[in-house]
Amino acid sequence: MRAWVxxxxxxxxxxxxxxxxxxxxxxxxxxxxxxxxxVEDYYARARTLVSTERVLIQPLGTDLLPIGLGRRLLxxxxxxxxxxxxxxxxxxAQVVRRLLTVNGRASRADGDPGCIDPASVSPExxxxxxxxARHRYAFTWGGTSRIDGRxxxxxxxxxxxxxxxxxxxxxxxxxxxxxxxxxxRAWLDSETGEVLRLDERFEGQFDVPVPWKHQRKxxxxxxxxxxxxxxxxxxxxxxxxxxxxxxxxxTIDTVSIIRNAGSPRVRVTQTFSDYQRFRTDSRVVK
Numbered sequence: 001m002r003a004w005v006x007x008x009x010x011x012x013x014x015x016x017x018x019x020x021x022x023x024x025x026x027x028x029x030x031x032x033x034x035x036x037x038x039v040e041d042y043y044a045r046a047r048t049l050v051s052t053e054r055v056l057i058q059p060l061g062t063d064l065l066p067i068g069l070g071r072r073l074l075x076x077x078x079x080x081x082x083x084x085x086x087x088x089x090x091x092x093a094q095v096v097r098r099l100l101t102v103n104g105r106a107s108r109a110d111g112d113p114g115c116i117d118p119a120s121v122s123p124e125x126x127x128x129x130x131x132x133a134r135h136r137y138a139f140t141w142g143g144t145s146r147i148d149g150r151x152x153x154x155x156x157x158x159x160x161x162x163x164x165x166x167x168x169x170x171x172x173x174x175x176x177x178x179x180x181x182x183x184x185r186a187w188l189d190s191e192t193g194e195v196l197r198l199d200e201r202f203e204g205q206f207d208v209p210v211p212w213k214h215q216r217k218x219x220x221x222x223x224x225x226x227x228x229x230x231x232x233x234x235x236x237x238x239x240x241x242x243x244x245x246x247x248x249x250x251t252i253d254t255v256s257i258i259r260n261a262g263s264p265r266v267r268v269t270q271t272f273s274d275y276q277r278f279r280t281d282s283r284v285v286k
Contacts, residue, residue: 028141031153034193035129042126042194043093045246046079052274053077053097057116060265064255073117074101077272079124092133093124115173116266125232126195128157128184136161142185147197148235151190158183165206169214176225178206194247195234202228208258220260227257239277248275 058070081093097120099107113120127133142154159179166177181204187197206225215221235250252270 028139028155031155031188031193032129032134032139033131035188035195036131036134038193038195039126039129042247043079043081043124044083046093046248047081048278049246049248050076050078050276050278051248051272053118054271054273055118056267056269057114058267058269059263060255060267062265064265064267066267071114071116072101072103073099075099075118081124092127095122095124096120097122116268118270125198129186129195144190145187147187150196152187152196153190155186155188156184157186167208169211172214174208174214176206176208178202178225181206181225196247197234198232200228200230202226210260223261224259225256226259227255229256230254237275239275244277246275248272 053075055073055075056070057073059067061067075097077095077097079093080096082091097118099113099117099120101107128137136159137157138160139155139157142156145152145154159182161179163179165180166175168175181202182200183203184198184200186195186199188194189196202225208223208225210219210221210223212221231251231253232249233251234247236245237248238245249272251272252268254268255266256268257265
């Protein structure tokens with residue numbers, strides 16, 4: 001879990017990845033293998049797509065209702081991934097953003113992003129299911145369900161490798177990575193193995209000391225991460241010439257609560273639309 005916090009607000013975004021354990025025996029291993037193949041196929045297709053991402057960063061009150069208008073961002077987004085060559089290590093996919101507008105106005109080339117703004121380059125969430133990343137996580141069988149009218153299986157996961165928390169300050173922002181505190185659940189299509197939904201939450205609480213040079217007068221010297229809930233939903237988008245339907249990200253909803261942060265309660269809503277498909281790899285020319 002990685003959090004970006006500053007004296008005017010705070011946000012947690014989870015960084016993720018587990019070794020398949022035989023809790024459900026062969027069924028779990030078969031499901032993970034099928035989903036890994038689906039993710040590889042998704043990356044091969046996603047690298048030819050460009051979409052629009054709309055982001056609303058909304059401060060919340062103690063009742064978790066919105067306060068003010070929030071911060072609105074518009075991005076052009078794509079996925080970058082290169083299939084590994086024979087004998088070469090497997091590379092990770094990345095989400096790449098280009099900021100277009102801030103609160104409806106064209107962004108400035110020299111404008112500094114806010115601490116809560118999505119990163120210009122970030123890991124692609126489905127990488128946790130790739131065979132090359134599976135050793136980082138522990139998956140367990142969560143049962144069966146239905147989601148969006150589709151029969152699904154549920155897999156729970158958590159980070160399987162010991163790692164110390166990583167806290168890095170940059171000006172008034174701080175990056176907090178606490179992988180041991182991240183728990184996740186995925187809903188997978190029972191027939192295809194495609195990911196229909198991916199949820200993550202922060203387990204327990206975590207105290208973050210604030211160095212004196214980053215403290216404001218009269219502010220506490222300790223922040224406490226209390227909550228970070230993230231839910232990614234996928235839905236099918238239709239393309240023509242040739243006709244094709246792809247399961248792609250539709251929304252990401254995150255609610256974070258950090259005691260003693262400037263904006264202790266924040267909801268970040270990301271909505272994806274206007275997917276465009278290209279016959280060759282997509283590249284954005286500035």
